[in-house]
Amino acid sequence: MRRLHDALLTIVSVMNRPQRDEMLIREAGIPLDRALFPLLVGIERLGPIGVVELADRAGRDHTTVSRQVAKLESLGLVARRESAADRRVREAVATDKGKATVALVDAARERLGRAVFESWDAEEFDTLVRLMGKLADALAGEPFPPAPAP
Numbered sequence: 001m002r003r004l005h006d007a008l009l010t011i012v013s014v015m016n017r018p019q020r021d022e023m024l025i026r027e028a029g030i031p032l033d034r035a036l037f038p039l040l041v042g043i044e045r046l047g048p049i050g051v052v053e054l055a056d057r058a059g060r061d062h063t064t065v066s067r068q069v070a071k072l073e074s075l076g077l078v079a080r081r082e083s084a085a086d087r088r089v090r091e092a093v094a095t096d097k098g099k100a101t102v103a104l105v106d107a108a109r110e111r112l113g114r115a116v117f118e119s120w121d122a123e124e125f126d127t128l129v130r131l132m133g134k135l136a137d138a139l140a141g142e143p144f145p146p147a148p149a150p
Helices: 002-015 018-028 037-046 051-058 062-074 096-116 122-140
Strands: 078-082 090-094
Touching (some): 018 037, 018 096, 037 090, 062 078
Antiparallel strands (some): 078 090
């Protein structure tokens, strides 16, 4: 379990480096502030999504995220609308321009990611993707099951 945790810490640490986002933004050729970039991707992937949930997933304060989503809206990358489930909640959803921007990011991620996996065969890569998906699904559920009774 310790080796798994260490590996996950390394992955999260690398993925959270601002330089990686800047490199991806440059590779994608998009004029987007680094702080807005992960929020746009999150909205495109998870939307429609409320600001509080988006902030929780991003590990940021919801007032900061609200301002950043407003900036994305002013750039025409997202739209905010009333939630169908709860009229008190305003959700963000990617516009066509936002989806096109994320598509450029996805293409850049594909180009850059290929270098990381160039020495892997297809079966290894497919196994990694399958198992990472399984891990992600398990973590998205109950992260800490109750301890067994003594």
